[in-house]
Amino acid sequence: KKNDVKYSYINNEYGFRFTFYRKNDGVVIKDESTFSMNKTDKKILTILRNNPLLSQEELALQIDKTRRTVQRSIDKLKKYGYIVRIGTKTSGYYEIINKD
Numbered sequence: 001k002k003n004d005v006k007y008s009y010i011n012n013e014y015g016f017r018f019t020f021y022r023k024n025d026g027v028v029i030k031d032e033s034t035f036s037m038n039k040t041d042k043k044i045l046t047i048l049r050n051n052p053l054l055s056q057e058e059l060a061l062q063i064d065k066t067r068r069t070v071q072r073s074i075d076k077l078k079k080y081g082y083i084v085r086i087g088t089k090t091s092g093y094y095e096i097i098n099k100d
Contacts, residue, residue, distance in 0.1 A: 049096050
């Protein structure tokens, strides 16, 4: 504290954790809040706008990619707020969030 180092401390039933925060001394830190869609992301978003009930397997067949590729793309789209899953994995659907 006397050296002006920002830190946090958590103590719970699982143990404790110290977190020390570095000062940014001119180092460029990647901004993870930005996201540019690749072709796969755009295709998936377009398809889901027309049919939000499709499964990852069905999406993979439509865009000729693996289910894992579709899953990674969907995870990114969810993380950056473009889609949200409503309902369960088996009986849910994807809701498209309008981003201007």
